[in-house]
Amino acid sequence: AQTVTQSQPEMSVQEAETVTLSCTYDTSENNYYLFWYKQPPSRQMILVIRQEAYKQQNATENRFSVNFQKAAKSFSLKISDSQLGDTAMYFCAFMKLASGTYKYIFGTGTRLKVLA
Amino acid sequence: AAGVIQSPRHLIKEKRETATLKCYPIPRHDTVYWYQQGPGQDPQFLISFYEKMQSDKGSIPDRFSAQQFSDYHSELNMSSLELGDSALYFCASSTGTPKYEQYFGPGTRLTVT
Numbered sequence: 001a002q003t004v005t006q007s008q009p010e011m012s013v014q015e016a017e018t019v020t021l022s023c024t025y026d027t028s029e030n031n032y033y034l035f036w037y038k039q040p041p042s043r044q045m046i047l048v049i050r051q052e053a054y055k056q057q058n059a060t061e062n063r064f065s066v067n068f069q070k071a072a073k074s075f076s077l078k079i080s081d082s083q084l085g086d087t088a089m090y091f092c093a094f095m096k097l098a099s100g101t102y103k104y105i106f107g108t109g110t111r112l113k114v115l116a
Numbered sequence: 117a118a119g120v121i122q123s124p125r126h127l128i129k130e131k132r133e134t135a136t137l138k139c140y141p142i143p144r145h146d147t148v149y150w151y152q153q154g155p156g157q158d159p160q161f162l163i164s165f166y167e168k169m170q171s172d173k174g175s176i177p178d179r180f181s182a183q184q185f186s187d188y189h190s191e192l193n194m195s196s197l198e199l200g201d202s203a204l205y206f207c208a209s210s211t212g213t214p215k216y217e218q219y220f221g222p223g224t225r226l227t228v229t
Contacts, residue, residue, distance in 0.1 A: 033216045035217075037220075042222075043153075043204055043222075043223055043225075044220065044222055044223070045159070045206060045208075045220035046220075047217065047219075050216070050217065052216075091158055091159070095216060097216070101164070101171060101172040102147070102149075102164070102172075102210065102216065102218075103149060103161040103164060103172055103174060104149075104151075104159070104161065104218065105161070106158040106159050106160075107158060108157070108158050109158050
C-alpha cells in the first residue's frame, strides 16, 4: 500500500520570501503521478502542480516548483515570492497508474501562513 | 470553463437519517471520484466510477452507496447517519488518457446532529 507523509503540520513565511514544503511517499510502483493541491479557507481543492514519475525534469508553474527525488521518494514544493494569497493548507497527493484505479492518496497536509 | 457541481452545498441531518449528495462532473468527463474530509483531516477516497461502472472502492462504510447515471452525474447515498459522518464530501471528475488530473467540486458540508 502507498503512504504519503507530510512532516510539517504548520509553517509560516514572510511575504516575498521563499518556503519549501516537504513530502515523502512510500510505494513499490514505478509508474505514478504526484501532485500538490492547495486548500484555502474556502475549502476548495486547487491543483498547484503535478509531476510524472517518469520525467526527471522537475515541474515548474510560475512561482511554484518541485524538487522530485525519485530514488529518495521525496517530492517537495517550493513557493517563491510568497504572497498573502498563498495562505492555505497544502496537500501532497500520490496517484499510481494502474488500470481501473486512479484514486489519490493524500498526505496529512501542511498549513502555510504567509505573514505581511 | 465549466466546473464540477455539487449539491447541496450544505446539509444538516439528524442521527439515523438519510442523505443524498449529488455530483455533476465537467462535461465529457467520464470518471467520478468521491472523497470524505473530516475536520482537520486529509481527504479520504471513498469510491469511483468510470463509464457508469464502479471502478474502485476505498474506505466507504456499508451504510453508504453510490452510483453513476447515464448522464454521468453521480449520487452518494448515506443511510443511518452517525455523528462521525459529519465531514466535507468532495466529488472530483477526470477524463482522458492517462486519467491523472482530477478536478474537484466545491464540496458538500454535511453536519449530523
